[in-house]
Amino acid sequence: MSDATGVALSTTQLSELPSFSFHRNPVLVVENFWSTEERRFFREAMNQAQWKSLSSLPNVRDDFPDSGDWAKAEIGPAQGQRFLSRLQLPCIQDYIESFPNITGRHLGFSYYSYRAGDCLLTHDDTDQGHPMAGRQAPLRRIALVTYFHEEWRSDWGGELIIYAKRPGHTSEKPDLIPTHCIEPRPGSLVMFTVPRFHRVCRVDPTAGPHRRLSIAGWFMTEHGEAL
Numbered sequence: 001m002s003d004a005t006g007v008a009l010s011t012t013q014l015s016e017l018p019s020f021s022f023h024r025n026p027v028l029v030v031e032n033f034w035s036t037e038e039r040r041f042f043r044e045a046m047n048q049a050q051w052k053s054l055s056s057l058p059n060v061r062d063d064f065p066d067s068g069d070w071a072k073a074e075i076g077p078a079q080g081q082r083f084l085s086r087l088q089l090p091c092i093q094d095y096i097e098s099f100p101n102i103t104g105r106h107l108g109f110s111y112y113s114y115r116a117g118d119c120l121l122t123h124d125d126t127d128q129g130h131p132m133a134g135r136q137a138p139l140r141r142i143a144l145v146t147y148f149h150e151e152w153r154s155d156w157g158g159e160l161i162i163y164a165k166r167p168g169h170t171s172e173k174p175d176l177i178p179t180h181c182i183e184p185r186p187g188s189l190v191m192f193t194v195p196r197f198h199r200v201c202r203v204d205p206t207a208g209p210h211r212r213l214s215i216a217g218w219f220m221t222e223h224g225e226a227l
């Protein structure tokens with residue numbers, strides 16, 4: 001798709017969402033998914049939330065070295081319900097249900113706040129944690145991130161970069177090529193299939209006190225016995 005200026009757009013309109021398929025297109029970007037009122041609702045909840053900074057979360061900190069000191073908080077039940085009620089989308093259901101032998105479906109979402117200096121180094125979201133009580137940890141299938149700050153300027157950084165593996169790469173370390181550079185526009189919703197390498201660019205000092213506020217997490221499937 002391209003707009004009147006000829007710029008290639010990889011965004012999906014809200015009206016096109018019912019026919020979107022992750023099997024055809026593994027990355028979904030919808031601008032203005034949340035109304036101004038919904039964004040305010042989640043921002044107010046974020047103001048009340050109990051935030052924990054990366055430096056106080058040793059396990060997460062080990063997975064994401066040199067990533068500044070972004071903060072994470074739990075989503076309350078009322079906010080969780082409102083969030084999920086907008087995400088009853090056929091593309092999620094269709095993709096999740098396409099995996100064989102599912103014994104359980106899970107989701108896990110949190111609030112995140114990135115300030116100037118914070119980033120998230122390249123990862124593919126497959127770090128599933130350790131099996132618990134002999135059960136295989138759920139597998140992350142679709143990653144979701146969506147932005148709730150009031151304002152974001154291009155100079156402030158914090159873009160989500162999504163990568164593909166270059167064909168024919170031989171080294172153990174994946175040789176990547178960027179496929180998407182997504183500005184964290186207020187109200188945008190991004191989803192992509194896992195595994196998929198991506199990173200969050202460092203938020204620039206010109207952002208001053210502005211925070212990059214998001215909800216991010218995964219739709220997951222469980223497949224019974226430990227491997």
Ligand SMILES: O=C(O)CCC(=O)C(=O)O
Nearest residue numbers: 120145160198200214216
């Ligand atoms: O904040 C984003 O744009 C992406 C976050 C992310 O990749 C993650 O939390 O795993």
Ligand SMILES: [Fe+2]
Nearest residue numbers: 123125143198
């Ligand atoms: Fe991620």
